[in-house]
Structures are given as structure tokens and as C-alpha cells.
Amino acid sequence: MKIVIDGMGGDNAPYSVVEGACMAVNEYGVDIIITGDEKIIKEELNKYDCDKSKIEVVHTTEVITNEEKPVTAIRRKTDSSMVVALKMVKDKKADVVISAGSTGALLSGGVFIIKRIKGISRPCICAGMPTMEGGFTLISDTGANVDCNKQNLVDFARMTDIYAKKVLGIDNPRVALGNIGTEDGKGNALVKEVFDELKGMDGINFIGNMETREILNGVCDIVICDGFIGNIIVKTMEGSVLSLFKKLKEVMTASTKSKIGALLMKGELKKLKELLDYSSYGGAPFLGVDGGVIKAHGSSNAVAIKNAINQGIKFYNGNVLEEIRNFGGLDEQ
Amino acid sequence: MKIVIDGMGGDNAPYSVVEGACMAVNEYGVDIIITGDEKIIKEELNKYDCDKSKIEVVHTTEVITNEEKPVTAIRRKTDSSMVVALKMVKDKKADVVISAGSTGALLSGGVFIIKRIKGISRPCICAGMPTMEGGFTLISDTGANVDCNKQNLVDFARMTDIYAKKVLGIDNPRVALGNIGTEDGKGNALVKEVFDELKGMDGINFIGNMETREILNGVCDIVICDGFIGNIIVKTMEGSVLSLFKKLKEVMTASTKSKIGALLMKGELKKLKELLDYSSYGGAPFLGVDGGVIKAHGSSNAVAIKNAINQGIKFYNGNVLEEIRNFGGLDEQ
Structure with missing residues (x-):
């Protein structure tokens, strides 16, 4: 090869x-x-x-x-x-x-x-988002397809599932549908249609709808979504983490007391920052x-x-x- | 009254x-x-x-x-x-x-x-997201309408603009379109259509497309988006901030050294947490x-x-x- x-x-x-x-x-x-x-x-x-x-x-x-x-x-x-x-x-x-x-x-x-x-039907660019537990969650499409139909998302599910199994070595990847609530029947028209398809799909460990607030907690291995939503998720998360770290830095230098405090915590904070460093999680496959x-x-x-x-x-x-x-x-x- | x-x-x-x-x-x-x-x-x-x-x-x-x-x-x-x-x-x-x-x-x-x-055409539930600078940004719809057309989003822009002026006292609210890139012509089919409408709209200070990663930095007063996207933005941001604070707490108690450090920074960290507390930013108007x-x-x-x-x-x-x-x-x- x-x-x-x-x-x-x-x-x-x-x-x-x-x-x-x-x-x-x-x-x-x-x-x-x-x-x-x-x-x-x-x-x-x-x-x-x-x-x-x-x-x-x-x-x-x-x-x-x-x-x-x-x-x-x-x-x-x-x-x-x-x-x-x-x-x-x-x-x-x-x-x-x-x-x-x-x-x-x-x-x-x-x-x-x-x-x-x-x-x-459509190839997707699938990226890994770091989670707080040290692993990562795949976002099925992070921008290749901003307008999707049901078949596109179903194909993304199959392809990311294969990728997770064959490249990441995850035995039975937990596949979730990115949504605004966890209950069945939640979401917009497209997401509802896709839910029904994924539920009936053989060979996929579909665990249902997932609220995007949970992604950082590592509750699933794959989030199925179109490229518009996927890009919004990735950038919102990335932006939140970066903004918060920037603000933390300000907080840490706000007083002599907090400066000393920050110094004592430096090693631990560095580890946390590295854990959430998006650039260290390898590349994104175009599936x-x-x-x-x-x-x-x-x-x-x-x-x-x-x-x-x-x-x-x-x-x-x-x-x-x-x-x-x-x-x-x-x-x- | x-x-x-x-x-x-x-x-x-x-x-x-x-x-x-x-x-x-x-x-x-x-x-x-x-x-x-x-x-x-x-x-x-x-x-x-x-x-x-x-x-x-x-x-x-x-x-x-x-x-x-x-x-x-x-x-x-x-x-x-x-x-x-x-x-x-x-x-x-x-x-x-x-x-x-x-x-x-x-x-x-x-x-x-x-x-x-x-x-x-449709009422929207418009919520304020805290920013790092202490103010907040309005998200035009955070879940009332998960499937929107162009007119819906245009109406949201008019209504949130009025609300920002009349209730929040913002003189000339900066209205941005929630998108996956800042350049003109970015986004999915709906967002592209809405962009053209907002650009030509009188009495609205439309500042163009905005990547959602910037919201926490307070670069605009209003983000126009449908309720599905808005809900995803709010929950992703909220989840990221909560997860990160939870992890910070772990980091702070990881060693005696970091425990002392955390103690010294306690006051500043509390301020930061309060700044980003979503529940303290009043209610969401249903416009x-x-x-x-x-x-x-x-x-x-x-x-x-x-x-x-x-x-x-x-x-x-x-x-x-x-x-x-x-x-x-x-x-x-």
C-alpha cells in the first residue's frame, strides 16, 4: 500500500x-x-x-x-x-x-x-470531537453537504459505522441522531424521517436521539447529522471551549492571589487543554x-x-x- | 398595566x-x-x-x-x-x-x-445567551419552529430587532445570520435565501453571516436562525460550558497543589461561572x-x-x- x-x-x-x-x-x-x-x-x-x-x-x-x-x-x-x-x-x-x-x-x-x-448518494466528511473522558465522538458530516435528504443521512450512518469499526476499532459503535430532544418523535421533518430509517436498520447499534449538549460527555460514538448542523455543532463547541479558556486566562491573571493559584494548577490545566485540543485528533476521512x-x-x-x-x-x-x-x-x- | x-x-x-x-x-x-x-x-x-x-x-x-x-x-x-x-x-x-x-x-x-x-407567519421564542463580555446575544428562535421557510426567518429578524430596541434598549442592534462561514453565499439553501432578504431589508442593521463559534464573544446582538439550529446552538454552548466547568472541578481537586491553587482562584472562578449562568438572564419572550x-x-x-x-x-x-x-x-x- x-x-x-x-x-x-x-x-x-x-x-x-x-x-x-x-x-x-x-x-x-x-x-x-x-x-x-x-x-x-x-x-x-x-x-x-x-x-x-x-x-x-x-x-x-x-x-x-x-x-x-x-x-x-x-x-x-x-x-x-x-x-x-x-x-x-x-x-x-x-x-x-x-x-x-x-x-x-x-x-x-x-x-x-x-x-x-x-x-x-453523497460522500461525507466525518470529524472526531474530543470528549471529556479522553475519547472522541464522530460527527457524520461537518460541512460537505449543507442540504441533505433522508438517504444521504442513512448513507452517512452506514459509512461512519464502518469507519468506526474498521479504523477506530470500536466493536459496536453507539450511533445517535443529533437532535433537540431525546424522546422519539422529536426534531424537524428530516430528522424525524431519518429516525424511523435508523431504527429499522440492520447491523447498526442505533441508540436513538441525542441532544448535542451531551456530546462532550462521550455518550455515543457517532452523531448522525447533515453538514450544516454538524458544522454548527463543531464550531459552537470549539468556540465555547476556546472562549472559556481565554476567559480563564484572564481570570487567572486578575489578581496576585489568583496568579499564584493558577501557577499551582498549571500542570492540570495544561492536561485539560490538551485533552480538548481539536487539532490533535487526527484527520477527517472523506467517506x-x-x-x-x-x-x-x-x-x-x-x-x-x-x-x-x-x-x-x-x-x-x-x-x-x-x-x-x-x-x-x-x-x- | x-x-x-x-x-x-x-x-x-x-x-x-x-x-x-x-x-x-x-x-x-x-x-x-x-x-x-x-x-x-x-x-x-x-x-x-x-x-x-x-x-x-x-x-x-x-x-x-x-x-x-x-x-x-x-x-x-x-x-x-x-x-x-x-x-x-x-x-x-x-x-x-x-x-x-x-x-x-x-x-x-x-x-x-x-x-x-x-x-x-410564525411566532418565535427568542432567548438571550450570555457572552464573555458580560452582555448577551439573542437567538431568534430556540425551538418554537423546527422547520422554517424564508418568510419565517425574515419575520424573526423584524421581531427580535424590535425587542432588542424596545426592551433591551439597544440603539442599533447588530443582526447576524447564523451560518457555517462568514463569506456571502455560504450556507444551506434556506440560509442563502434569507441572506438576500436581510441584506435588502430597511431599518435593520444586518451585519452578514456569522459563525456560531463567535457568539460567546459578543460580536452581534441578534443571531437569526430557525428553532432547530437555535436549539442546537444553545444546548451545545450550554453543554460545553457545563462540561468544562465540571472537568475544571475535577482538575482542581486532582492534587493537594491544585486544591490550594483552586482555593486561591475561587472568587474569580465563581464570577466567571455566574457570568455564564444561563438561568440568570431573564426569560425568553414569545414574539x-x-x-x-x-x-x-x-x-x-x-x-x-x-x-x-x-x-x-x-x-x-x-x-x-x-x-x-x-x-x-x-x-x-
Whole structure:
């Protein structure tokens, strides 16, 4: 198996990408292709000690930025590090593509270049939210599909369930429907329809409706929702945690007394902050396209890149694509 | 003007209701009607010192609980403290009704008993979320309408804008559209349609799309969204803050060192917790029905009830209903 990384994507590219790739070669013995500016990438590679025969650099001349319109960028910048990486998966030269670059462009590229798996109504970008217990909860879609129908959400449930089992190693993932109340019959028209479908679905451990206030407490493994709601959940949670930590910092420096108090609690608070650091929870898989696509955080450091590569390895070894193709084929019949 | 309070609604009823009513009489000199069990309420009234001629008790024999189906409860329990209070507003015997009881029943009662204002497509329950700066942001609908169309959201914008001006005294409220990105053109189909409407609307200070992660930072006065999204936002934020405080408590007692640290910071942390206490921010007005309806928190203490009464007074003095009727009438033409 081979993993291709968009060498120029992300805030710290290509530096963290190259460093993370070297770490992954040492740790997992995986074969890696890095796309991007050959000169800079090779210079960076020289800084690290690993089996360089495992890393191939493919030179590209263009870079897609976050400011560009995703679809236009993917169509026009055919020699960009991202498009070339996506094409390698399309052409079976690599099994999984990882990028810390523009999310929009990666999703568009996933659909336009790699293409949807037959029978899957819509692919979804599924991200893990840290919980207070140290684990995390998957949000089925965090922005790929802002307008969904019943079938889309049902497909998200199947795909995230497979991912949780095969990549995260969760035996019997607890699948919940993101809602505004826990009782049956709660929610808007779409959510009510989806509830009935999930309830009757074989092979899924559907535990019912869940209020989003519970997510941080780790009461389920997967929350099913459309990309608009998912994005609202992730950003509201992230914003609340960040704002609260910012305010805590103010509180801690408000008086000499509290400054001393803060100093005494420093170690514990740091642990808590790390626990809730969204960027350390690996990348988000784009499920439903016919190849492995993992979006790493834009601010990924080398360890985050290494973790995303490990995720890619598990994605391949877990046979996730084949599993998704199988049920996609079922729906098609 | 007269305010009627559902004497039996809420976790601390009728005790906090009676105490809060007495406080309000002393502080604002307002006339109040309390519906509920006359014997208990009068006993409670005897405990407090205020001009008792300002408080009328209307005996009722039934109570609506949170467990009952709202519409059924409102239709069947015609001698409940809530239904009798709502009817008083309908019959112009009171101007504003306040209840800390079942939200669902109060909203159903608002629509079925008091009725919608002509020209308003849907009433909304608009709640204030505390911000880190000590103020709060209004969420246009936090659950009354889980499926909305463009006109509903446009009406919410008009009504919350009036409320912010007339009751909260905000000169030129910053109205934002709750969305998953700040750029124009972001969002799902509904939100995109609403964006265009709000942009072209006279008399509204529309500042564009807003990511929900910013709400706690107080970047706008009003967030326009449907009741499903609004409920998700409120509960996610509330859940995040509660979970984080719970975890902080654990962190603080993790070691002797951190226990001492926590002790030194206790005062500051308490202030922060109070700042973010959702229950202290008064009640949520139900805008768009033809009478004042304010939902107080279920856990309201006497001060929260007193604050909700003050809100009711401002609602009446600010001529909110007349203002909403006026633009409702405009749409109707």
C-alpha cells in the first residue's frame, strides 16, 4: 500500500508534512509519495533520518490556497500538489491521499477526480470531537453537504459505522441522531424521517436521539447529522471551549492571589487543554468516494501528519472502501 | 398595566413565584395577578412584606407538567394555572403572562389561546445567551419552529430587532445570520435565501453571516436562525460550558497543589461561572403572538421571577406588540 501526501497543503507545509512523513516511515515502515516543490521538499528531507527509499517526491508547480474557489481551483490548477495527489489515488498509484490544505478543494477534488462510490448518494466528511473522558465522538458530516435528504443521512450512518469499526476499532459503535430532544418523535421533518430509517436498520447499534449538549460527555460514538448542523455543532463547541479558556486566562491573571493559584494548577490545566485540543485528533476521512481521502487539520504539526498517515494505513488495512462499496451496491439493486 | 404569572409553573413554584412577585411589587410598583392554588399562594404571600393590594390571586385547580403533551394539556386542562393566565391576556385582563412551566405548553397556549398577530407567519421564542463580555446575544428562535421557510426567518429578524430596541434598549442592534462561514453565499439553501432578504431589508442593521463559534464573544446582538439550529446552538454552548466547568472541578481537586491553587482562584472562578449562568438572564419572550408572553427558566428563583416581571413591564412600556402589529400589517397588504 502507498500513501500520497499533498506536500504543499496546510499552514506548516511543506515542513511539517516532510517531518511527519519521515516519522511515519520510521514508525510504520509505510511507502509515501509527497507532491510539491521538489527542491524545498528534498532539502527538508535531508534534515531527517529515515529510509529515504520509502519516500518518493513528485514535483508539482502549483499550490491551491484556502482563498480560492474550490471547484475552480481543482479544475484549473491541474499541476497543483493537491490535484496531482488526488489523481494518483484515482489512477491507483496510491491508496490514500492526505492533505492539510483547503477543505473545500479537497472535497471537490474527491468528488470530481476520484468520484463517488456507486450507490452512495453523497460522500461525507466525518470529524472526531474530543470528549471529556479522553475519547472522541464522530460527527457524520461537518460541512460537505449543507442540504441533505433522508438517504444521504442513512448513507452517512452506514459509512461512519464502518469507519468506526474498521479504523477506530470500536466493536459496536453507539450511533445517535443529533437532535433537540431525546424522546422519539422529536426534531424537524428530516430528522424525524431519518429516525424511523435508523431504527429499522440492520447491523447498526442505533441508540436513538441525542441532544448535542451531551456530546462532550462521550455518550455515543457517532452523531448522525447533515453538514450544516454538524458544522454548527463543531464550531459552537470549539468556540465555547476556546472562549472559556481565554476567559480563564484572564481570570487567572486578575489578581496576585489568583496568579499564584493558577501557577499551582498549571500542570492540570495544561492536561485539560490538551485533552480538548481539536487539532490533535487526527484527520477527517472523506467517506463515500472511491479512494481513501483524509483531511488533516490546516494547522497540523509533524505529529498530526504522522497520525493522519497512521489513520490512512488503518483505512487501507480495514478494507473500508470495499465495505462501503458492498452496501452501496446493495442500495443500487 | 397588569402582569399575570402562572403561579404553579417551574421547579420552585409557587414559592419563588410568590417571593419574586412581592419583590417586583416593592421594586416596580406593578400590579400582579398570580394564578394557582389560592391557599398555598396566600400562605406564601403572608411571609413577605409588600403592598398586598397590588397582588390578586386567582384560584385554579389544575397544573400542567413538563411530562404532558403540550397541545393536549392546553386543550384539556382548562382550569390550569397556565391556561387561566393565558386567557387573561387573551381577554385583556392582563397585558403580559409569565410562566416558568412547560415551554411546549406555553408556546402552544400562546398560539391557540392568545393567537398569532395578523401578518406574522410564525411566532418565535427568542432567548438571550450570555457572552464573555458580560452582555448577551439573542437567538431568534430556540425551538418554537423546527422547520422554517424564508418568510419565517425574515419575520424573526423584524421581531427580535424590535425587542432588542424596545426592551433591551439597544440603539442599533447588530443582526447576524447564523451560518457555517462568514463569506456571502455560504450556507444551506434556506440560509442563502434569507441572506438576500436581510441584506435588502430597511431599518435593520444586518451585519452578514456569522459563525456560531463567535457568539460567546459578543460580536452581534441578534443571531437569526430557525428553532432547530437555535436549539442546537444553545444546548451545545450550554453543554460545553457545563462540561468544562465540571472537568475544571475535577482538575482542581486532582492534587493537594491544585486544591490550594483552586482555593486561591475561587472568587474569580465563581464570577466567571455566574457570568455564564444561563438561568440568570431573564426569560425568553414569545414574539409574534397578540399579547406579551414570557417564558422564565424552569429553575427560576425569586430574583429570576422578579427580572422576568421587569422584562414584562419593559415589553409593555416599549409598545412591542404595536410595533410588531404594524409591520405584520405591512406584509399583509
